[in-house]
Structure formats: C-alpha cells, structure tokens
Amino acid sequence: MTDHQDPSRPGEPSEAGAVLDADIVDMLNQGASAPSPGDALSIARVKRKLLAHVAEAQRARHVTVRAADGQWQPFGPGLTLKVLHEHEGIMSYLVRLAPGATLPPHRHPIDEECVVLEGSLRIGDLEVGAGGFHLGRQDVLHMPIVSEQGALIFLRGAAPEAALLI
Numbered sequence: 001m002t003d004h005q006d007p008s009r010p011g012e013p014s015e016a017g018a019v020l021d022a023d024i025v026d027m028l029n030q031g032a033s034a035p036s037p038g039d040a041l042s043i044a045r046v047k048r049k050l051l052a053h054v055a056e057a058q059r060a061r062h063v064t065v066r067a068a069d070g071q072w073q074p075f076g077p078g079l080t081l082k083v084l085h086e087h088e089g090i091m092s093y094l095v096r097l098a099p100g101a102t103l104p105p106h107r108h109p110i111d112e113e114c115v116v117l118e119g120s121l122r123i124g125d126l127e128v129g130a131g132g133f134h135l136g137r138q139d140v141l142h143m144p145i146v147s148e149q150g151a152l153i154f155l156r157g158a159a160p161e162a163a164l165l166i
Contacts, residue, residue: 021049063084063085065084065085070082070083070084072096075160076101076103077101077102078097078098078099078100078101078102079095079096079097079098079101079103080095080096081093081095081096081160082094082096086159089158089159090110090156090157090158091156091157091158091159091160092154092155092156093154093155093156093160094117094152094153094154094155095152095153095155096150096151096152097119097121097147097150097151097152097153098147098150099147099148099149099150100146100147100148101146101147101150102144102145102146102147103142103144103145103146104144105141105142105143105144106141107139107140107141107142108136108137108138108139108140108142108157109138109139109158110138110157110158111135111136111137111138111157112135112136112155112156112157112158113133113134113135113136113155113156113157114128114133114134114135114136114153114154114155115132115133115153115154116128116129116130116131116132116133116134116151116152116153117130117151117152117153117154118130118151118152119147119149119150119151119152120132120147120148120149120151121134121145121146121147121151121153122145122146122147122148123142123143123144123145124143124144136157
C-alpha cells in the first residue's frame with residue numbers, strides 16, 4: 001500500500017492524489033494469478049510505471065550540482081577547486097588549471113581518478129587531452145602535472161591537501 005492509498009478502500013487513491021494509474025491498481029488487486037502470454041506487454045508496462053514512481057520518490061537521495069552551483073576556491077598558484085561531493089574521505093571535485101599552472105609531484109593515499117574535461121595536461125612526457133582518463137595509483141609518486149593552455153579536470157579520490165601545492 002502506498003502513502004496515498006486509503007486503507008479502507010484498497011485500490012482507490014486518497015485525497016492526497018493517485019500514485020498509480022487505475023489500470024495498474026486493478027492488475028495489482030487481481031493478485032498472483034498467472035498471466036497469459038498476451039499479458040506480457042501489460043506486465044512490462046506496469047513494471048516500468050511502478051519503477052518510475054519508486055525512482056521519483058527517491059529522487060531527493062541523489063546529488064546534483066549544476067555548473068553554476070557551488071563555489072570555486074583558490075587551491076594554489078593558478079589552481080581553483082570546486083567540491084562536488086564528499087563522503088567518508090572520498091571526494092569528487094573539479095580543478096581548473098590556469099594556463100601554465102603546475103601541480104608539483106605528489107602521492108595519493110588512495111587511487112585517484114582524473115578525467116580531462118577541457119584543455120590538456122602533461123604528466124611528465126604523457127599528454128592527456130579532453131576526454132582522456134588518468135589513474136593516479138595509491139602511494140605512487142606523480143611526475144609534475146602541467147597545463148600549458150589551461151584545463152578543467154574532474155577528480156575522484158581522497159580530499160587533496162593544499163599544503164602540498166603551495
């Protein structure tokens with residue numbers, strides 16, 4: 001039974017409004033009778049609608065950060081950072097590198113994933129352009145990371161330590 005159903009009248013919506021279409025409620029009220037082969041499309045439609053209602057009810061549990069949301073914070077010379085999400089020491093964030101900005105050699109306490117969204121990075125001799133992915137392994141020293149024309153990167157890993165960059 002849903003929060004919007006009147007318990008004294010199964011299958012009928014309460015004053016709060018219908019959550020399920022009447023045909024879906026009818027099918028659910030018919031119980032566990034075996035469906036005929038022609039009912040497969042109806043069952044699939046009911047399942048899609050029911051799952052859509054469940055997903056809508058859980059929408060608030062998701063996290064969305066639009067491009068204009070959040071605040072960019074200085075993170076080091078030519079670097080700004082915008083936190084998208086942090087949970088139990090794992091952070092998803094954006095870093096914007098100004099032209100010529102450099103991240104000095106550093107290590108990560110856990111693996112760190114990096115996707116270049118705009119521009120390009122040079123990690124030692126390696127060039128990583130827009131759409132490229134780089135995985136910085138735990139406890140492995142990075143070569144300096146340089147962006148000659150500037151870049152926007154998405155990172156997911158441990159919260160960065162600005163003290164290492166200044």
